Amino acid sequence: MLDAGYEVIGLDDLSNSSILVLDRIAAITGKKPIFFQGDVRNTALLEQIFASQEISAIVHFAALKAVGESVVKPLDYYNVNVGGLIALLAAARDANVKRFIFSSSATVYGNPATVPVREDFPVNATNPYGRTKLMSEEILHDMELANPEWQIGYLRYFNPVGAHASGLLGESPKGIPNNLFPYVANVAIGNLGSLKVYGSDYATRDGTGVRDYIHVVDLAQGHVKAIDHVLNGGPSFTVNLGTGMGYSVLEVVRAYEEASGRVVKHELVGRRPGDIAECYADVTLASQLLDWRAKRGLMDMCRDSWRWQTMNPNGLEGI
Ligand SMILES: NC(=O)c1ccc[n+]([C@@H]2O[C@H](COP(=O)([O-])OP(=O)(O)OC[C@H]3O[C@@H](n4cnc5c(N)ncnc54)[C@H](O)[C@@H]3O)[C@@H](O)[C@H]2O)c1
Numbered sequence: 001m002l003d004a005g006y007e008v009i010g011l012d013d014l015s016n017s018s019i020l021v022l023d024r025i026a027a028i029t030g031k032k033p034i035f036f037q038g039d040v041r042n043t044a045l046l047e048q049i050f051a052s053q054e055i056s057a058i059v060h061f062a063a064l065k066a067v068g069e070s071v072v073k074p075l076d077y078y079n080v081n082v083g084g085l086i087a088l089l090a091a092a093r094d095a096n097v098k099r100f101i102f103s104s105s106a107t108v109y110g111n112p113a114t115v116p117v118r119e120d121f122p123v124n125a126t127n128p129y130g131r132t133k134l135m136s137e138e139i140l141h142d143m144e145l146a147n148p149e150w151q152i153g154y155l156r157y158f159n160p161v162g163a164h165a166s167g168l169l170g171e172s173p174k175g176i177p178n179n180l181f182p183y184v185a186n187v188a189i190g191n192l193g194s195l196k197v198y199g200s201d202y203a204t205r206d207g208t209g210v211r212d213y214i215h216v217v218d219l220a221q222g223h224v225k226a227i228d229h230v231l232n233g234g235p236s237f238t239v240n241l242g243t244g245m246g247y248s249v250l251e252v253v254r255a256y257e258e259a260s261g262r263v264v265k266h267e268l269v270g271r272r273p274g275d276i277a278e279c280y281a282d283v284t285l286a287s288q289l290l291d292w293r294a295k296r297g298l299m300d301m302c303r304d305s306w307r308w309q310t311m312n313p314n315g316l317e318g319i
C-alpha cells in the first residue's frame, strides 16, 4: 500500500509480530508507516486514533489464527477475532468511516464438495477459528444491511506463503510452526529435524493434501486492488484470493528442495485431525471484479521463502 502511494497507519499489539518490522518496511519502501502499538479491542485507543488521523478505509487483519489452538482456547478466539471486529466497527461507525476490507479465509468453505471453490459455494466452519471468520462475515453483512453506505470487501485468502523478494519481510512464527511452508523452511535450514507429512491416503494425485498456496506479495497486491475498488465507490464484494492451482504436500517439498538446494527430510504419518483432502480457488471473480490475478508461482514462493530463511535463519527475533 505504501508503494501504491497510500499513507498507512498500523495498529498491532505485536502479540504475533515485532517492532523490527517497521524498519524493514522503511528499508523496502523508503517510508515508515505511522504505528500504534495496542489491542484492537481497546476502545479508548481506537477513539484516539480515529480522532487524530484522517482515515478513509480500514484493512482489518488482527486476529488469532491457529486452528488447533482455537479448539483448545475457543474463548480467546471469539474474544479477539469477533470482539476485536466489533470494537473496530463501532469506532469506525462513530468516526463515519464506512470502507472496510476484511481478512476472511478459505476455511469458511469447510470441506468443499468439489474443487475449484467458488465464492457462492455453501459455507460451513468445522472449528472455532473458522466460526470466528464466518461470524465476522455475518456481522459485516448486518452492518451493510443497517447502513447501505458501508462498502465492505470480504477477502477469502487461501494459503499465503513466501516472503518479500528483498528477504527483509517474511514469516517468523513463534515456537514450532503449525503450517507447512514455515515448517519446511525450518527443516531445510536445519532448525527442525524432519517434516511430518500428515496423511498419504487422501484421494489426491499422490495421496497427500492439496492446497492453493499464494505468494504474500500477490496477496498484498490483491488488498491494494480491494482498497482501490471501495475508494472508487465500488459496492461490497466477496472474493477468493488464491492462484487457482492446487499443489500437494510432496510437490511443495520437491519444489522447496529445488529452490534451496537442500534435502527436506520428511516422513509420512497419519492424517491431522480436521484436515481436508483438497482445496483450491476458482479465481475468476477476483479477476473480473478487481482486475487482479496472482502472478507468482510455486517456485517463486519457495525461492523467496528460502531467501528470507537464509537471511534470517532464526526468524526475526529468534525462534
Ligand atoms: N496465514 C493464513 O494462512 C491465513 C489464511 C486465511 C486468513 N488469514 C487471516 O489473515 C489475517 C492475517 O493473518 P496472518 O497470517 O498475517 O497472521 P499474523 O499473526 O501474522 O497477523 C495477525 C496480526 O494481528 C496481531 N494481533 C493479534 N491479536 C491482536 C489484538 N488483539 N490487537 C491487535 N493486534 C493483534 C498480531 O500481532 C499479528 O501481527 C488474520 O485475520 C488471519 O485470520 C490468514
Ligand SMILES: O=c1ccn([C@@H]2O[C@H](COP(=O)(O)OP(=O)(O)O[C@H]3O[C@H](CO)[C@@H](O)[C@H](O)[C@H]3O)[C@@H](O)[C@H]2O)c(=O)[nH]1
Binding pocket: 065, 066, 067, 105, 106, 107, 157, 158, 159, 178, 179, 180, 181, 183, 195, 196, 197, 198, 199, 208, 209, 210, 211, 249, 272, 275, 279
Ligand atoms: O507439518 C505439517 C504441516 C502441514 N501439513 C499439510 O500441509 C497442508 C497445508 O497445511 P497448513 O499449512 O497447516 O494449512 P491449512 O491446514 O490448509 O490451513 C491454512 O490455510 C487456511 C486457508 O486455506 C487457513 O484458514 C488456516 O488458518 C491456515 O492455517 C495440509 O495438507 C497439511 O496436512 C503437513 O503435512 N505437515
